Amino acid sequence: MKKINDLESYWMPFTANRDFKKDPRIVCSADGMYYKSQEGNDILDATAGLWCVNAGHNRRKINEAITEQLSVLDYAPCFQFGHPKAFELANRISEIFPEGMNHVFFTNSGSEAVDTTLKIALAYHRARGKGTKTRLIGRERGYHGVGFGGISVGGMPRNRQYFGTLLSGVDHLPHTFDHERNAFSRGEPEFGEEFADKLEDIIALHDASTIAAVIVEPMAGSTGVLPPPKGYLKKLRSICTKHDILLIFDEVITGFGRLGTATASDYFGVVPDIISCAKGITNGVIPMGGAVVKDEIYETMLDEADNPIELFHGYTYSGHPIAAAAGLASLEIYKEENLFQRASELSPYMEEVAHSLKGENHIIDIRNIGLVASVELMPREGAIGSRGYELMKRMWDKGVMVRFTQDTMAVTPPLIAERKHIDEMFDKTREALKEIN
Ligand code: PXG
Numbered sequence: 001m002k003k004i005n006d007l008e009s010y011w012m013p014f015t016a017n018r019d020f021k022k023d024p025r026i027v028c029s030a031d032g033m034y035y036k037s038q039e040g041n042d043i044l045d046a047t048a049g050l051w052c053v054n055a056g057h058n059r060r061k062i063n064e065a066i067t068e069q070l071s072v073l074d075y076a077p078c079f080q081f082g083h084p085k086a087f088e089l090a091n092r093i094s095e096i097f098p099e100g101m102n103h104v105f106f107t108n109s110g111s112e113a114v115d116t117t118l119k120i121a122l123a124y125h126r127a128r129g130k131g132t133k134t135r136l137i138g139r140e141r142g143y144h145g146v147g148f149g150g151i152s153v154g155g156m157p158r159n160r161q162y163f164g165t166l167l168s169g170v171d172h173l174p175h176t177f178d179h180e181r182n183a184f185s186r187g188e189p190e191f192g193e194e195f196a197d198k199l200e201d202i203i204a205l206h207d208a209s210t211i212a213a214v215i216v217e218p219m220a221g222s223t224g225v226l227p228p229p230k231g232y233l234k235k236l237r238s239i240c241t242k243h244d245i246l247l248i249f250d251e252v253i254t255g256f257g258r259l260g261t262a263t264a265s266d267y268f269g270v271v272p273d274i275i276s277c278a279k280g281i282t283n284g285v286i287p288m289g290g291a292v293v294k295d296e297i298y299e300t301m302l303d304e305a306d307n308p309i310e311l312f313h314g315y316t317y318s319g320h321p322i323a324a325a326a327g328l329a330s331l332e333i334y335k336e337e338n339l340f341q342r343a344s345e346l347s348p349y350m351e352e353v354a355h356s357l358k359g360e361n362h363i364i365d366i367r368n369i370g371l372v373a374s375v376e377l378m379p380r381e382g383a384i385g386s387r388g389y390e391l392m393k394r395m396w397d398k399g400v401m402v403r404f405t406q407d408t409m410a411v412t413p414p415l416i417a418e419r420k421h422i423d424e425m426f427d428k429t430r431e432a433l434k435e436i437n
Contacts, residue, residue, distance in 0.1 A: 007020075007021045007024060008021070016389075023393075024038075025037070025393075025396050026038040027043060027401075030045070030057035030058055031057050031058040032056045032057055032058065032416070033045055033056055033057075033413070033414060033416065033417060033418075033421050034057075035057070035401065041399055042399055043396070043399050043400065043401050044399060044400045044401065044421060044424055044425065045057070045401055045413065045414060046395075046400050046401055046402045046411050046412070046413050046421075046425045047401055047402060047403045047410070047411075047412055047413075048284070048412050048413055048414045048415075049284045050279070050284070050403070051221065051252075051253045051258065051279055051280075051412050052278075052279035052280055052283065052284030053283055053284040053285075053414050054256055054257050054258070054279075054280040054283055054284075054330075054334070054339065054414055054415045055283045055330060055333045055334065055337070055339060055414065055415065055416060056414040056415075056416040057414075059283060059285075059329075059330075059333060061329045061332065061333055062282075062283055062285050062326050062329040062330055062333070064329075065325040065326060065328065065329035066285070066286065066322055066325055066326050066329075068325070069085070069321055069322050069324075069325035070322060073085075073321045074321065074322070075320065075321060075322075076321055077316075078106075078314065078316075078317075078318045078319050078320075079314055083319075083321050083324075085319075085321055085324035085325055085328060086106060086318075086319030086321070086324045088324070088328060089104075089106075089319070089324045089327045089328050089331075090103070090104040090106075090290075090319075092327075092328060092331050093277075093281075093290065093292060093327075093331070094292070096262040096263075096331070097262065097263055097265075097275065097292050098263060098265045098266065098271045098275075099271075100271070100294055100295055100296075101271075101275065101292050101293065101294050101295070102295050102298075103292065103293050103294075103295065103297075103298040104290045104291070104292050104293075105120070105290060105291045105292075105293070105311075105313075105314075105318070106288065106289070106290050106315075106318040106319035106320075106323075106324075107278070107288070107289040107290060107291065107315055107318060108287045108288060108289060108315055108317050108318070108320070108323075109145065109278055109287055109288075109289050110144075110145045110250075110252035110276065110277075110278035110279060110289050111144075111145025111146050111147040111150050111289075112145075112147065112289055112315060113145075113252060113276035113277060113278050113289035113290055113291050114144040114145045114147065114149060114150040114153075114215070114250055114252070114276045115145075115147040115148075115149035115150060116276070116291040116313065117213075117215065117248045117250075117274045117275075117276045117291045118136055118149045118153065118213065118215070118248075119149070119311075119313055120274060120291060120293060120297065120301075120311070120313075121136070121212045121213035121246045121248065121273075121274065122134060122212050122213075123301065123311060123313075124246070124297050124300060124301060125212050125246075127300055127301050127304040127305065127306075127310075128300050128304060129304075130209075130244075132209050132210055133208075133209065133210060133211055133212040133244075133245075134169055134210065134212055135169045135170065135171065135206055135210050135211045135212060136149075136152070136153050136167070136169065136170050136171075136211075136212060136213055136214075136215065137153070137170070137171050137172065137173060137199070137202060137211060137213070137214040137215070137245075138152070138153030138154060138155055138170060138171075138172050138173070138214075138215055138216070139153075139155050139172055139173040139174070139175060139176075139215075139216050139220075140155035140172050140173065140174055140175040141155045141156060141175035141177065141220055141223040141224075141226065142154045142155040142156070142172075142175075142215070142216060142217060142220060142223070142250075143155075143156055143159070143217065143220070143221065143222035143223055144215060144217075144250050144276075145252070146159065148163075148166060148167060149167060151163060151166060152166040152167035152170045153167075153170055153172075153215050155172055155175065155223075156222070156223060169210075171202050171205075171206065173195070173196075173198050173199060173202065173214070173216070174195055174198050175195075175220070175223070175226065176189075176192045176195045176220075176226055176228060176229055176232060177226050178191055178192050178229075179364070179365060182229070183364070183365045184355065184358060184365060184366055184367075185227070185367060186351055186355065186368060187227060187351075187368065187369050188227050188228060188229060188230045188369065189227060189229050189230070189367075190229070190230060191229060192228075192229030192230075192232060193229050193230060193231035193232050193235055195229065195232060196231075196232050196233075196235035196236045196239065197235070199214065199236060199239045199240075200239060203239070203243055203245075208243035208244060208245060211243070211245050212245070212246060213245060213246040213247070213248050213273075213274075214236065214240055214245055214246070214247055214248065215248040215249075215250060216233075216236065216248075216249065216250065217249070217250045217251075217252075217253065217254070218233060218249050218250075218251065218254055218264035218265065218267075218268055218270070219253070219254055219259065219264055219369055219370075219372070221253040221254070221372070221410070221412075222253075222405060223405060224374055224376060224405045224406070224408030224410070225367050225368075225369075225372055225373070225374035225408065225410050226367070227367060227368075227369040228268070233268050233270040234268075234269075234270055236270075237270045237271070237272070240273075246272075246273040246274060246297075247272040247273050247274075248272055248273065248274045248275070248276065249263075249264060249265055249272040249274075249275050249276075250275075250276045251263055251264055251265070251275050251276060251277050252276055252277060252278045252279055252289070253279065253412075254267075254370075255275065255277035255278075255279070255280060255281065256277070256279070256280030256281060256330075256331075256334065256340075257280060257334060257339055257340040257343050257371075257415050258280070258343070258370055258371060258372060258412065258415075259343075259344075259369060259370030259371070259372070260340055260341065260343045260344025260345075260347055260370045260371065261340055261344070261370075262340060263275065263277075267370065273293070273294050273297060274291060274292065274293050274294070274297065275291070275292045276289065276290070276291055276292075277289060277290050277292065278290070280330070281327050281330065282323055282326040282327045282330050283326065283330040283333070285326045285330070286320070286322055286323040286326040286327075287317075287323065288320070288323040288324075288326070288327055334415075337416070339415040339416065340415070342415055342416070343370065343371040343415040344370070346371060346415075346417060346418075346419070346422070347368075347369075347370050347371050349419055349422060350368065350371060350373055350411070350422050351368045351373070353422050353423060353426045354366055354368050354373035354375065354411065354426060355368070356426070357375060357426060357429065357430060357433075360430055360433045360434075361433045361434060361436075362377040362378050362387060362433060362436075363375055363376070363377060363378075363433070364376050364377065364378045371412065371413065371415060371417070372410065372411070372412050373410075373411045373412075374408050374409060374410045374411070375408070375409045375411075375429065376407060376408040376409075377391070377407040377408070377409075378407070379406070379407045384406055384407065385404075385406040385407055387407050387436065388404040388405075388406055388407040388408065388409065389404065390436050391404070391409065391429075391432055391433065391436055392404045392409070394432040394435060394436060395428055395429065395432050398428045398431065398432060399428070400424065400425055400428045400429075402425070402429075409429070411425055411426075413425065
């Protein structure tokens with residue numbers, strides 16, 4: 001029999017398993033802004049879990065909602081049957097998402113949410129008699145989860161290269177990172193609106209009659225935090241509208257307050273046709289995601305369906321009662337505590353503190369927007385990511401959990417963070433930077 005603390009059987013995701021298991025970083029409890037490690041150390045959560053614990057850890061309201069729901073209705077099927085909380089949560093989400101986006105299809109994760117948006121886009125065009133519109137356009141450096149749809153439109157090479165030929169009929173916009181012109185920008189970078197013009201080239205190549213949708217993260221998160229250049233998203237919107245192409249915003253990270261607004265759509269003043277969301281929808285406590293669509297898409301699908309069931313898609317756990325209860329409680333907390341506005345008010349402070357690191361060892365760029373900041377390090381010769389990995393481990397030893405993508409650190413704290421927490425995150429970064437070569 002294996003020992004309880006044998007680490008071998010669990011194959012950890014996106015982790016260097018061998019290295020981790022030699023020197024594990026294990027958290028055993030969490031409250032507010034802090035985890036507690038197995039060794040009993042307080043670990044400041046500078047990542048909101050994985051961009052999801054927006055209201056901080058161990059929120060009694062969510063815990064109680066889940067407990068209560070368990071004893072009332074633990075599970076209910078969602079195909080051809082319903083239960084109240086899923087409807088209620090969809091209504092609450094519609095209220096805070098952009099106007100005219102009043103229909104929510106529930107999933108269990110961001111990856112499923114993304115794949116759902118892509119499938120809806122294809123089915124919608126077909127329903128309206130435009131079945132030749134099947135191509136999907138993603139973007140280099142995009143992250144849209146790990147389903148085959150998501151990695152096909154995604155643009156992070158390692159997430160794609162091991163997995164065969166992916167979906168056919170996919171093309172990619174160029175990414176918007178322009179270090180030479182935009183290094184150390186605050187908020188949306190000044191230069192790069194014209195990257196959106198590449199969409200016109202892609203359309204010229206394939207013809208709009210073959211293109212269903214363009215999917216982008218309004219702020220690219222996982223690739224290392226790339227706020228969109230000023231005017232870029234508006235331009236994408238207008239090109240998509242002009243050519244009858246759906247615009248999908250993947251708001252798995254930005255939904256529910258990360259930029260200080262309910263959605264990035266709100267923040268940038270650009271309304272897409274479909275939004276994928278997850279993470280903060282339940283404060284990360286119970287897995288859940290969703291695809292939120294414009295009324296016109298929903299109505300068309302229902303009006304034009306060639307079968308009583310208008311969308312052949314869904315998951316056993318779509319709108320799961322426990323997740324729905326957690327979602328409702330999370331949205332109540334966000335509202336009662338005005339957490340989106342709070343994030344917005346804290347973000348100029350985080351911007352200042354983050355940019356005060358400029359000039360420290362190895363730093364080649366600092367970017368920020370909303371309650372997101374990133375610090376990019378010069379990679380070591382021939383060992384991309386090793387400097388970042390070492391810094392992450394140092395930070396853990398100092399009691400701060402941060403996320404790295406290769407050599408770029410992302411600081412994305414829960415929206416309940418206070419100035420002292422922001423100070424601690426960047427003070428420790430400064431210290432750790434002095435200790436690594
Ligand atoms: N879309 C976006 C924009 C995401 O950021 C997903 C889809 C997939 O969600 P799920 O729930 O299937 O994981 C994500 C996930 C990081 C990091 O380090 C980001 C994510 C996941 C893990 C790590 O930035 N985002």
